[in-house]
Amino acid sequence: MSKLALLGGEPLKKTPFPAWPVYDEHERQALNQVLESRVWWRTPGTQTLAFEQEFAAYHQAKFGVAVTNGTAALEVALSALEIGPGDEVIVPDFTFVATASAVLFTGALPVLVDVTPDTFCIDPAQVEAAITPRTKAIIAVHMGGHPADLDALRELAHRYGLYLIEDSSHAHGAEWKGHKIGAIGDIGTFSFQSSKLMTAGEGGMILTNSPELERKARSVHDCGRMPGEWFYAHFIYGSNYRLSEWQGAVLRQQLKRLDEQAAVRSRNAAFLDRELPKIEGITPQKLDPRATRHGYYAYIFHVDRRAFAGISTERFIAAFNAEGIPTQASYPPLHELDVFKSGAYRKRLGEPHARAEHPFLRSGFPNTLKAAWETVWLPNPVMLGSEEEMEIVVEAIRKIQRFAEELRQ
Numbered sequence: 001m002s003k004l005a006l007l008g009g010e011p012l013k014k015t016p017f018p019a020w021p022v023y024d025e026h027e028r029q030a031l032n033q034v035l036e037s038r039v040w041w042r043t044p045g046t047q048t049l050a051f052e053q054e055f056a057a058y059h060q061a062k063f064g065v066a067v068t069n070g071t072a073a074l075e076v077a078l079s080a081l082e083i084g085p086g087d088e089v090i091v092p093d094f095t096f097v098a099t100a101s102a103v104l105f106t107g108a109l110p111v112l113v114d115v116t117p118d119t120f121c122i123d124p125a126q127v128e129a130a131i132t133p134r135t136k137a138i139i140a141v142h143m144g145g146h147p148a149d150l151d152a153l154r155e156l157a158h159r160y161g162l163y164l165i166e167d168s169s170h171a172h173g174a175e176w177k178g179h180k181i182g183a184i185g186d187i188g189t190f191s192f193q194s195s196k197l198m199t200a201g202e203g204g205m206i207l208t209n210s211p212e213l214e215r216k217a218r219s220v221h222d223c224g225r226m227p228g229e230w231f232y233a234h235f236i237y238g239s240n241y242r243l244s245e246w247q248g249a250v251l252r253q254q255l256k257r258l259d260e261q262a263a264v265r266s267r268n269a270a271f272l273d274r275e276l277p278k279i280e281g282i283t284p285q286k287l288d289p290r291a292t293r294h295g296y297y298a299y300i301f302h303v304d305r306r307a308f309a310g311i312s313t314e315r316f317i318a319a320f321n322a323e324g325i326p327t328q329a330s331y332p333p334l335h336e337l338d339v340f341k342s343g344a345y346r347k348r349l350g351e352p353h354a355r356a357e358h359p360f361l362r363s364g365f366p367n368t369l370k371a372a373w374e375t376v377w378l379p380n381p382v383m384l385g386s387e388e389e390m391e392i393v394v395e396a397i398r399k400i401q402r403f404a405e406e407l408r409q
């Protein structure tokens with residue numbers, strides 16, 4: 001019998017990593033308070049309003065607008081920027097589909113570009129090459145919690161007169177050169193879906209320093225209403241994207257835990273950053289020195305199969321999971337998704353995009369391919385583990401390497 005758990009051996013880790021989401025009496029009391037107040041609806045409520053203010057202040061932003069989820073946050077942000085049919089928005093090929101589908105929702109064309117080979121965040125050089133007279137905005141995704149190159153992207157946005165949107169769904173509390181991400185660009189979006197660094201099961205947030213964008217985003221998220229006006233007066237296009245009081249109350253408590261959890265994740269990540277490069281073929285996501293705080297929604301590392309007897313990433317992950325180390329899937333490249341390959345995305349587009357060729361869909365995207373198919377992701381709760389647990393993570397990779405030949409057979 002092999003020593004590898006996947007082939008019938010003993011797993012290295014037999015106890016679970018920390019449970020997620022984390023909650024205690026604070027969440028329970030907050031929910032009870034909403035229950036007993038009988039104010040469950042955001043409009044007259046106090047919880048979601050207070051959460052918007054607290055989350056914005058924490059991220060050094062002037063304004064926050066809470067919405068139903070991170071996809072909605074992108075849709076509302078793009079609508080507030082008045083992006084629509086005929087416009088182009090530059091988006092990384094390596095991200096969750098929502099970054100691009102929100103652009104399609106507005107009728108604009110998401111123009112996909114490659115990421116950098118080491119941070120896996122949108123590559124500013126590729127962004128510049130993709131700018132056309134129709135480009136209105138760039139969406140930077142802080143991948144896995146690592147801030148995108150906000151210096152270069154801001155400079156480009158400024159030089160070409162474009163909006164910079166930060167999709168910060170992975171990066172609550174992350175920092176770029178000592179400043180919290182989210183409102184370094186014109187507008188930023190967050191998700192509070194259950195795998196995220198703070199959660200109410202679902203939820204989202206928009207941050208901005210612009211009073212004008214805040215006013216528009218708030219109106220779009222509330223059926224086109226304007227603050228102070230009659231309830232049944234609707235001034236611009238809008239929909240109902242309001243977050244409930246239950247979620248606002250839970251998220252206020254979750255925010256209070258973020259710094260303490262972030263410190264544990266950062267400490268564990270520093271340990272893995274030291275230990276993993278000692279294993280041939282393992283390269284952690286690069287930490288740009290300007291990224292003074294990484295969110296660590298996931299700890300991402302690249303596996304060079306040549307150092308593992310040529311086995312696939314899928315096989316590596318199966319062996320890793322069998323040793324008791326959970327992982328979460330990397331994203332497939334957007335350009336390989338059916339919605340793009342089949343042409344279905346065209347149904348959302350205005351002219352001239354609906355009938356035009358989109359040559360970017362035939363690009364090579366070599367760095368996205370690498371990030372999509374050759375990386376392994378340790379989920380955020382794993383990063384809340386103890387140092388002993390991090391040692392087991394390292395040991396599991398060494399074990400796979402030692403017995404890689406058996407995995408190939």
Ligand SMILES: Cc1ncc(COP(=O)(O)O)c(C=O)c1O
Nearest residue numbers: 069070071096098169191192193
């Ligand atoms: C990068 C990114 N953008 C947007 C979203 C959308 O967030 P949600 O699932 O809350 O709609 C997610 C997460 O799910 C994400 O990972």
